[in-house]
Amino acid sequence: xxKQYKTIGEEAWKNNTEKINAELFIFTYGSLVVQLVKDYExxxxxxxQLDKMGYNIGVRLVDDMMARTSLERCSGFSATAEVIAKxxxxxxxxxxxxxxxxxxDAKEFSLILDDNPLNDFCELPPKAVTDGLWxxxxxxxxxxxALEMMQMQTEVVYVRDVLRGDDVSEIRVxxxxxxxxxxxxxxx
Amino acid sequence: MASQSxxxxxxxxxxxxxxDNKTSKRSTxxxxxxxxxxxxxxxxxxxxxxxxxxxxxxxxxxxxxIQDLEAKLSEIGQxxxxxxxxxxxWREKTVHRETRVLQTLVFINTVVWRALFDKQADSLERSTxxxxxxxxxxxxxxxxxxxxxxxxxxxxxxxAFISGIVEAIARCCQCPARVTSHVVPAxxxxxxxxxxxxxxxxxxxxxxxxxxxxx
Numbered sequence: 001x002x003k004q005y006k007t008i009g010e011e012a013w014k015n016n017t018e019k020i021n022a023e024l025f026i027f028t029y030g031s032l033v034v035q036l037v038k039d040y041e042x043x044x045x046x047x048x049q050l051d052k053m054g055y056n057i058g059v060r061l062v063d064d065m066m067a068r069t070s071l072e073r074c075s076g077f078s079a080t081a082e083v084i085a086k087x088x089x090x091x092x093x094x095x096x097x098x099x100x101x102x103x104x105d106a107k108e109f110s111l112i113l114d115d116n117p118l119n120d121f122c123e124l125p126p127k128a129v130t131d132g133l134w135x136x137x138x139x140x141x142x143x144x145x146a147l148e149m150m151q152m153q154t155e156v157v158y159v160r161d162v163l164r165g166d167d168v169s170e171i172r173v174x175x176x177x178x179x180x181x182x183x184x185x186x187x188x
Numbered sequence: 189m190a191s192q193s194x195x196x197x198x199x200x201x202x203x204x205x206x207x208d209n210k211t212s213k214r215s216t217x218x219x220x221x222x223x224x225x226x227x228x229x230x231x232x233x234x235x236x237x238x239x240x241x242x243x244x245x246x247x248x249x250x251x252x253x254i255q256d257l258e259a260k261l262s263e264i265g266q267x268x269x270x271x272x273x274x275x276x277x278w279r280e281k282t283v284h285r286e287t288r289v290l291q292t293l294v295f296i297n298t299v300v301w302r303a304l305f306d307k308q309a310d311s312l313e314r315s316t317x318x319x320x321x322x323x324x325x326x327x328x329x330x331x332x333x334x335x336x337x338x339x340x341x342x343x344x345x346x347x348a349f350i351s352g353i354v355e356a357i358a359r360c361c362q363c364p365a366r367v368t369s370h371v372v373p374a375x376x377x378x379x380x381x382x383x384x385x386x387x388x389x390x391x392x393x394x395x396x397x398x399x400x401x402x403x
Contacts, residue, residue, distance in 0.1 A: 018233035020330060023226055023275065024268065024304050025236045028349075031267040032243055035260075039250070053246060057238040064234050092235040094228070117228060121271070123218050165213055 005082045008069050009090035016068045017091055026120050033135060043131040050134070054141020055148075062146040065091055077175055078102070080152070081109050084143060084173075093117050097171075110159070113169040124163050134158040140171060151179045223278060237334040244335070244346065254341060258348035258368070265352020272353065273360045276303050285361070289387060289395055292361040293322055296354055304353070305330060315384075320392045324354070324383040325372075332379055337371075345369040347381035354383050364388045 036046045065071075069087060074080045081099045090096050095117060101110035118136045134140075140156040147154045153176045160166035221227065247260040276299050277285070286292045297309040305326075315321035326347075335346045347369030355367035365385040372382045 013232075018330070019230035020233045020236050021226075021304055021306065022228045022231045023272070024331070025231045025239065027268040027271050028236065028239060028243075028264070031264045032239070032246075034267060035264055049246075053242045056245070057242055061234070061238055092232040094231055117231060120227060121218075123215060162217075163214060 005086040006096075008071070009087040009096070012069045012087065013090050013094060022094075022117055023120075026117055029118050029138075030122060037128075037133075043128055043133040047132070047134050047137045050137035051141040051144070054138035054143075055145035056141075057138070058142035058145020058147075059149050061088075061092070061142060062149045065146075074150075077106060077152075078109075080147070080150070081111075081173070084146075085111060088143075088146065101172075103174075108172065108174040111171045111173065113171070116162075116169050119163055119169075122163060129164050134161060135163050136161070136169070143171070143173060147173075148179070153177050153179050223275065225279070233330065233333070236331055240331065240346070240349065241335060243349075254344045257344060258351075261346070261348035262352035262355060262367070265349040266356040269353035269356025270360060272300060272303060273357045276300055279303075287362045288398070289322075289363050289391060292358060292363045293324070293385070295361070296357055297324055300353075300357060301326075318386075320387045320389075322385045322387075324385070325380065326350070326383070327374075327377045327380050329379060329381050332381065345371045345381065347371065347383065350381065351383050354385065358385060358387075363391050365391070 033046070033050070036049055037043070040046050040049065065088060068091065071083065071087070074083060085097050085099050093116075095113065095115045097111040097113040099109055100112055102108070116136055116139075118139075122135060124133060124135060128135075137158060140158055144154055144156045147156075155174045155176055157172055158170070159172050160168060160170040162169050243264060244257070244261065247257055247264075251257045251260055280299065286295045293312055297312050301307065301309045309324045310327045311323075311325040313323045313325070315323060329347060329350060331349075332346050337344055337346065345368075351367040351369040355365065358365045358367065365387040367383060367385050370382045370384060372380050374380050
């Protein structure tokens with residue numbers, strides 16, 4: 001099953017994805033974070049805003065992803081994790097994080113990003129590190145938004161980040177509950 | 189007074205030097221990277237499209253009016269432009285800093301456009317009405333493809349982001365200009381965007397002087 005996802009992801013990237021210059025994207029994201037820091041002046045608020053923006057992206061992104069790959073409903077949360085890593089990340093960022101650190105009840109896992117394009121030209125000032133900025137927090141929001149569209153309520157947080165001096169970047173995804181026909185409140 | 193600020197400056201410098209071990213590790217990693225060629229080539233257009241749509245949405249909530257929105261977008265683009273300029277300069281085979289108006293425009297049209305959008309800009313024209321205005325046209329800016337502008341905002345051009353990039357680069361080339369973007373659809377090209385550069389007076393005066401001194 002895993003191999004299948006990997007192939008789906010790679011083929012969709014090769015054949016079904018319009019691509020643009022990575023550096024333009026990376027600088028644009030950096031410029032956005034700088035804008036948020038200027039507007040909010042408080043790194044916790046910036047984290048929250050990045051997560052919110054990511055959520056808004058995630059709810060629409062998942063449709064785009066489904067349209068470009070012929071995916072069926074995931075058989076379980078572990079399949080969901082593989083799809084996020086091997087197809088979701090691949091299609092949009094052309095990187096594949098590793099899925100590890102499953103909890104005993106199989107409701108939590110970690111995504112280890114060895115290679116995060118958003119970090120490419122970035123160095124955080126010491127104050128941002130001590131005040132707790134998660135630079136790529138938008139990714140957490142994207143995952144949360146996308147999974148909510150797939151009827152899963154989750155908590156997605158950054159736990160480690162190379163920009164803060166850790167060895168790897170790690171995002172923790174926790175399934176809170178499956179949603180039934182509820183319409184999620186729009187995160188505005 | 190002077191001794192107080194000197195002491196403050198020293199303290200400030202000292203705190204800057206005391207970089208945490210962890211963060212200085214990141215610095216080392218970052219500074220050792222080779223930027224001579226792009227480390228990674230491509231990301232999906234979708235990623236950028238979603239990002240810029242969200243940027244526009246975020247900015248819309250904080251501004252009043254279209255001019256303001258375009259100014260915000262331009263500001264975001266300018267930070268991108270400054271960095272693209274440095275990278276482009278670094279990667280060119282013959283490093284030659286442009287300071288003349290026409291060479292700067294050609295530089296933007298070819299080198300910068302190619303670095304950002306994998307193609308050259310579609311045309312470069314000088315305005316017939318004023319001699320300090322030039323226009324760069326892009327028939328189909330890929331990054332704006334998925335932005336739809338509502339009818340009540342037809343004068344808004346999302347190309348303001350691109351005009352921010354161009355404005356920053358013009359400034360880096362010592363040819364500061366006011367840069368705006370306009371959507372000028374043509375046959376089959378609904379997204380055709382014209383970037384209008386109006387160079388500052390000092391720039392035009394300097395150009396005249398340099399031209400005159402040649403003869």
